[in-house]
Amino acid sequence: MRIPFIDLNAQYAEIKKDLQASFDAIMKRGDFILGKEVVLFEKEFAGYSKRKFALGVNSGTDALFLGLLSLGIGKGDEVIVPAFTYIATAFAVTYTGARPVFVDISRDSYNIDTNKISAAITKRTKAIMPVHLYGQCADMAPILEIAKTHKLKVIEDAAQAHGALYKNRMAGSIGDIGCFSFYPTKNLGGFGDGGLILTDNPEIYKRLFKLRDYGRKTRYEHVNLGYNSRLDTLQAAVLSIKLKHLEKWNNMRRRNAKIYNAMLKPADNIITPEESGYARHVYHVYAVRVKDRDRVVNELRENKISAIVHYPVPLHLQEVFSGLGYKNGDFPVAEKIAHEVISLPMYPHLKERQIKFIADTLIKITRD
Numbered sequence: 001m002r003i004p005f006i007d008l009n010a011q012y013a014e015i016k017k018d019l020q021a022s023f024d025a026i027m028k029r030g031d032f033i034l035g036k037e038v039v040l041f042e043k044e045f046a047g048y049s050k051r052k053f054a055l056g057v058n059s060g061t062d063a064l065f066l067g068l069l070s071l072g073i074g075k076g077d078e079v080i081v082p083a084f085t086y087i088a089t090a091f092a093v094t095y096t097g098a099r100p101v102f103v104d105i106s107r108d109s110y111n112i113d114t115n116k117i118s119a120a121i122t123k124r125t126k127a128i129m130p131v132h133l134y135g136q137c138a139d140m141a142p143i144l145e146i147a148k149t150h151k152l153k154v155i156e157d158a159a160q161a162h163g164a165l166y167k168n169r170m171a172g173s174i175g176d177i178g179c180f181s182f183y184p185t186k187n188l189g190g191f192g193d194g195g196l197i198l199t200d201n202p203e204i205y206k207r208l209f210k211l212r213d214y215g216r217k218t219r220y221e222h223v224n225l226g227y228n229s230r231l232d233t234l235q236a237a238v239l240s241i242k243l244k245h246l247e248k249w250n251n252m253r254r255r256n257a258k259i260y261n262a263m264l265k266p267a268d269n270i271i272t273p274e275e276s277g278y279a280r281h282v283y284h285v286y287a288v289r290v291k292d293r294d295r296v297v298n299e300l301r302e303n304k305i306s307a308i309v310h311y312p313v314p315l316h317l318q319e320v321f322s323g324l325g326y327k328n329g330d331f332p333v334a335e336k337i338a339h340e341v342i343s344l345p346m347y348p349h350l351k352e353r354q355i356k357f358i359a360d361t362l363i364k365i366t367r368d
């Protein structure tokens, strides 16, 4: 049995008719940039997330970058980010001219260790950027508390957490702003790049509105340096149609995780993911930990099971950040997790028999 890491064909089949009708209408109207569906999707996503404003942009990376700019962050500032996340989290900080300051992660959730944030705060710190890694929210209550004490902004990187909950609040609706990616493999993914920023603050929203579209006041009057970072109408149409299925698809992911857990938890040499008491995990990634990880990944692949590592190198050890002065040993938990994690195939329509085959194979490979 060959099992891909992700397979979105069944998802496509469910929405094909709606997509065709919507695409046809857009082709006839021709409003490809900032068209009707963009406004509609922004409204729908803001409503789904229980936030006042949502603004579509052209990627999750730009959501973070423009979000930081909208909060006035730039050269000379520092932003706290977890040492274990996708590179884009820290790149967005660097693009603004600010410096990413890394903090180690929790051994249980793989999210930023909230006990270690205060020690990383300096006079220059302007914001904390927690990441809801793999589809599970970071522990936001202590983060908000620290931010309040030190007058810092909070930017949620919710790129992997569409529909995840922290207590009863939606991922991305808790900080000053929440940033999403609609990269095609995400829980809510387009047919290309896309991103979105949530906020309740009308001033931030107004700034973002200009930042994403050349700092325009009117068509050819520009009041500030802006960018070309718009969500395409076609992408918004896809996302609007998919949003109606997101809860169902997230529940299918949760069911799949349950099946994996039931089979893998009892195995001696496999550590399964923990769902924190405060969280509704949406399993964008289902990551287990094993010893001798690289051998295990290779043997899974030899058995036609496509496994990936998110992420083999923590950010403080990435060559691109060598100028920041970090070294091996600075963030022991992030380094350990980066050596041990494997992401197993995970998507809503993954079948029980496929999960059983993956789990059986993994147990065999890790037995000795």
Ligand SMILES: Cc1ncc(COP(=O)(O)O)c(C=O)c1O
Binding pocket: 059, 060, 061, 062, 085, 086, 088, 089, 131, 157, 159, 160, 180, 181, 182, 183, 193, 194, 195
């Ligand atoms: C945690 C995290 N942050 C940011 C991004 C960047 O999103 P995008 O690829 O849409 O630019 C991603 C996704 O790739 C991500 O996983």
